[in-house]
Amino acid sequence: MDENLAPTAEQIIEQGNVVYKRPDALLDTWTHYCPGCTHGIIHRLIAEAIDELGLREKAILVAPVGCSVLMYYYFNVDAVEAAHGRAPAMATGLKRTQPDKVVFTYQGDGDLASIGAAEILHAANRGERITVFFVNNAVYGMTSGQMAPTTLPGMVTTSSPTGRDVKEHGYPMRMAEIIAGLPGACYVVRRSVHDARTIRQAKKAVITAFKTQLAGLGLSMVEFLSSCPTNWHMSPPDAMAWIRDTMMPYYPLGDFKVAEEVKNW
Amino acid sequence: MAKELWKGNEAIAEAAIRGGVEAFFGYPITPQTELLEYMAARMPALGRAFLQAESEVASINMVYGAACGGARAMTSSSSPGISLMQEGLSYIAGSEAPAVLVDVMRGGPGLGNIQPSQSDYFQMTRSAGHGDYHPIVLAPSTIQEAIDLMYEAFPLAEKYRTIVILAADGSLGQMMEPAEMPPMRPPLAEAERAAWAVRGAAGRDKRLITSLFLKEEELEALNQHLQAKLRRIEATERRWEEVATADAEFLLVAFGTVGRTCKSVMREARQQGLKVGLYRPISLWPFPWPRLRELARQARGMLVVEMNAGQMLEDVQLAVEGRCPVQFYGRTGGVIPLPDEILAALYDFVSAQRDANAPAGPTSGG
Numbered sequence: 111m112d113e114n115l116a117p118t119a120e121q122i123i124e125q126g127n128v129v130y131k132r133p134d135a136l137l138d139t140w141t142h143y144c145p146g147c148t149h150g151i152i153h154r155l156i157a158e159a160i161d162e163l164g165l166r167e168k169a170i171l172v173a174p175v176g177c178s179v180l181m182y183y184y185f186n187v188d189a190v191e192a193a194h195g196r197a198p199a200m201a202t203g204l205k206r207t208q209p210d211k212v213v214f215t216y217q218g219d220g221d222l223a224s225i226g227a228a229e230i231l232h233a234a235n236r237g238e239r240i241t242v243f244f245v246n247n248a249v250y251g252m253t254s255g256q257m258a259p260t261t262l263p264g265m266v267t268t269s270s271p272t273g274r275d276v277k278e279h280g281y282p283m284r285m286a287e288i289i290a291g292l293p294g295a296c297y298v299v300r301r302s303v304h305d306a307r308t309i310r311q312a313k314k315a316v317i318t319a320f321k322t323q324l325a326g327l328g329l330s331m332v333e334f335l336s337s338c339p340t341n342w343h344m345s346p347p348d349a350m351a352w353i354r355d356t357m358m359p360y361y362p363l364g365d366f367k368v369a370e371e372v373k374n375w
Numbered sequence: 376m377a378k379e380l381w382k383g384n385e386a387i388a389e390a391a392i393r394g395g396v397e398a399f400f401g402y403p404i405t406p407q408t409e410l411l412e413y414m415a416a417r418m419p420a421l422g423r424a425f426l427q428a429e430s431e432v433a434s435i436n437m438v439y440g441a442a443c444g445g446a447r448a449m450t451s452s453s454s455p456g457i458s459l460m461q462e463g464l465s466y467i468a469g470s471e472a473p474a475v476l477v478d479v480m481r482g483g484p485g486l487g488n489i490q491p492s493q494s495d496y497f498q499m500t501r502s503a504g505h506g507d508y509h510p511i512v513l514a515p516s517t518i519q520e521a522i523d524l525m526y527e528a529f530p531l532a533e534k535y536r537t538i539v540i541l542a543a544d545g546s547l548g549q550m551m552e553p554a555e556m557p558p559m560r561p562p563l564a565e566a567e568r569a570a571w572a573v574r575g576a577a578g579r580d581k582r583l584i585t586s587l588f589l590k591e592e593e594l595e596a597l598n599q600h601l602q603a604k605l606r607r608i609e610a611t612e613r614r615w616e617e618v619a620t621a622d623a624e625f626l627l628v629a630f631g632t633v634g635r636t637c638k639s640v641m642r643e644a645r646q647q648g649l650k651v652g653l654y655r656p657i658s659l660w661p662f663p664w665p666r667l668r669e670l671a672r673q674a675r676g677m678l679v680v681e682m683n684a685g686q687m688l689e690d691v692q693l694a695v696e697g698r699c700p701v702q703f704y705g706r707t708g709g710v711i712p713l714p715d716e717i718l719a720a721l722y723d724f725v726s727a728q729r730d731a732n733a734p735a736g737p738t739s740g741g
Contacts, residue, residue: 167577172440173585182583188573190443191585193466196436199428203440203448204573206424207398211575229436232429 133157135166137186146339146346149178151303152245152312156216157185159316163324169212170204172197176218177251195226198233201240212323214241219260220250223283227259230289237294237328241319244285244331247338248357255341259283262360267341282360286333290366296328298367302335302358304350311363322372335361378553384409386518386554387477387541390525391449392417395560396475398424398448400437402456405489406545407479410451431456435463435476442472443584445572447529447563451477453545454495455486457503464538465504469586469597471571473532476510477525477541479548482709490709491545493631496686499540500660508601510538511612512659516635519554521547524657526557533569535608542659544682546632546711605661613665614657619645620670623652625725628667628691629680630656633712637680640717649725659687664694671698676728678721680712681705700728 122128132138135157143149160166169187173179175194182189192200197215205213222230222244233240249267250256256269260282264273274282290298297319301312315332322330335357337349344352381389388410391399399414411427418425424441428434434450441448452460457478467474478499482492499512511531515521525541532539568574573582588594618638620626627637634655644651654670654677656663671677676699679688685703692701704720706712 168575170444170573170575179587182585186576186581188576188581189583189585190440190573191470191583191587192439193436193462196432196439196463199433199436200440200443202426202433203398203400203437203442204444206426206437207441207446207448208444208574228429229433232433236426 133161135160135169135186137184139184141184142180143177144340146337146349147177148303148334148336149181149245151309152243152334152336153181153184155303155309155313155316156214156243158313159320160187162317163320165212165320168210169214170208172201172204172213172215174215174217174221176221178216178218178245179252181216195221195224196229197221197226198229198238198240198242202233202236202238205238205240209239212241212320214243214320216243217245218251219244219246219248219258223259223285230285231292234289234295234329234331235292237296239323239326240329241323242329242331243316244333245336246285246333246361247336248282249338249341251338251341260285262356284361286331286366289331294328295331295367296369297322297330297372299365300333300335300361300363302353302363304335304337304353308363318372318375321375322369325371327369327371378555380551381518381554382409382549382551383518383521383543384479384548385413387451387521387525387543387548388413388417389556390522391475391528392421393557393559394526394529395447395562396423396449396529397446397562398438398441399450400426400428400434400441400448401450402428402431402434402452404453404456406481406491406548407451407453407477409548410477410479431459432463435460435467438474439463439467439472442467442474443470443573445563445568445574447475449475449477451479453479453481454483454492457495457498461504464510465506465508466586467538468504468508468510468601469506470584471536472584473529473536475528475532475539475541477543480542480544482707488709489545491547491632491711492682492707492709493544493633494683494686494707495542496659496681496683499542500662500690503538503540507598509605509660510540511535511608511661512540512542513614514542514630514657514659515547516631516655518547518550518552520657522554522556531612535604537604537608542631544632545709609661612658613661613663615663615666616653616655616657617666617670618653618655620652620654622650623673624650624675625721626652626654626670626674626677627680627717627721628654628656628677628687630659630687633680633682636712636714637717640714640721643714643718644721649721651721656687662690662694664690667691667694668696668698671695674699676700676702676724678724679703680717680720682711683707
């Protein structure tokens with residue numbers, strides 16, 4: 111071999127120099143997400159947390175209806191597909207019959223805050239030992255951009271063509287704050303994934319959410335502010351800036367409920 | 376085990392427990408609430424899961440979740456609650472999770488009332504949700520039969536990976552009579568769990584349970600698979616009871632509580648010299664039509680009696696296909712037809728048939 115040639119990728123891997131790779135909890139496959147959508151980042155954070163906590167063989171994913179409906183093709187864990195909004199009820203059935211497993215839902219804003227509002231509130235109120243990842247992009251993505259319960263005031267969508275009129279449609283729902291008010295919820299935070307700093311903070315929250323379930327405490331939920339360049343009609347960089355400049359003032363990042371046991375970790 | 380006095384709803388609950396139910400999720404609704412209450416007391420004491428859900432929508436989705444994990448899970452409700460479960464039942468059917476459901480029917484439509492009815496026949500037998508499928512629907516007419524069918528429900532649901540619905544009505548749920556309980560079936564061992572169950576991918580490839588198939592060829596393949604399974608169920612699971620059909624000129628056709636009433640009517644009519652038999656479908660789906668078609672060749676007529684406006688009637692007409700006259704008598708709104716009025720309806724039908732078959736003569740003047 112010519113010693114002047116740079117080493118191949120295989121040679122580098124053989125030398126144990128890998129510093130960044132696909133988590134075991136993710137499969138080596140393409141996804142259907144649009145360019146600039148942050149579902150991919152959130153998927154990766156959850157998968158990294160599953161790897162780091164050693165949960166891959168005991169995790170059960172309850173997938174939603176929405177843009178992430180096919181996420182079970184990307185995760186290398188056991189999975190079921192729920193009806194729209196019913197993931198917390200399905201997760202309840204799984205967890206109550208398999209309390210030794212780690213059961214988590216992944217739900218969009220239409221799924222969790224609109225059609226599934228009853229299921230998430232009562233699962234939280236019962237203190238179900240499940241983990242909920244709530245992805246808020248202020249719009250119905252899969253059906254191509256209708257108004258969601260989280261759509262901001264004045265925001266134009268295909269079903270609010272002149273902008274969301276709060277007198278007609280009410281105000282956007284701050285689900286993390288609502289759920290944090292229920293005693294059964296033990297860890298409820300809101301995070302963003304629009305830059306490196308917020309992504310790192312989000313990763314820590316995902317780990318804490320899973321650890322809350324592992325400790326046998328009540329419901330844990332991480333709400334993510336997420337981008338939707340396609341339905342917001344923005345470039346990916348503009349969408350990231352929009353999260354920061356427009357979404358975060360209405361949906362502040364923060365810890366809304368952290369049980370005493372969790373604080374002490 | 377000796378006979379004991381059991382209330383219908385509680386007997387069904389105890390039979391489910393002895394049949395191995397591991398998780399019960401339900402919501403209060405009259406006239407099935409005692410079933411939920413019985414489970415609330417018994418299930419935790421046995422170390423099994425009981426949960427009062429926030430709605431019937433949640434109940435059925437909890438059952439769906441538990442069933443995806445291979446657990447024996449069930450819910451019970453009454454007509455308006457079963458309406459709310461249609462979505463979940465369709466998903467369960469599409470993903471072939473075995474699940475058991477009890478419907479203690481009440482009067483409808485809408486909020487209706489809390490009196491006994493059989494008006495969920497269409498809802499349960501036609502599909503019980505969107506898409507092409509049928510649950511197995513079993514209709515007991517006594518508390519003993521309710522116990523026996525309930526005990527069989529989980530093995531049946533698991534054998535075919537399907538939904539089994541025990542279709543009772545409010546009177547069966549609320550009445551008391553002596554019945555004998557079966558022994559406690561041993562719980563499922565971990566090794567006995569279904570090979571498709573989602574239980575965490577320990578030492579194996581991941582498993583997925585879904586009813587989503589975006590490619591039309593894949594969804595059609597699923598439907599063809601489901602239809603082939605339904606044909607197997609039709610071939611092996613048709614159940615009925617027939618009484619005194621051998622020489623019967625007229626047949627009463629009725630299920631559930633009314634099937635029981637019709638047995639008394641049949642005896643009364645026989646004492647009065649009328650050759651009447653009883654055909655009581657036990658499986659409402661698969662409907663036991665081949666034997667009914669045979670009987671239609673010998674019968675001069677059939678009277679279908681239901682606590683609804685004529686739902687099973689359609690299945691009887693399809694079975695008979697015009698081979699003999701079919702008449703309907705029903706009461707709705709939670710009114711239970713009494714033996715005397717059924718007998719009167721039977722005599723009306725019989726005399727109408729005799730008049731129709733009488734040789735033509737001079738018409739009376741007037």
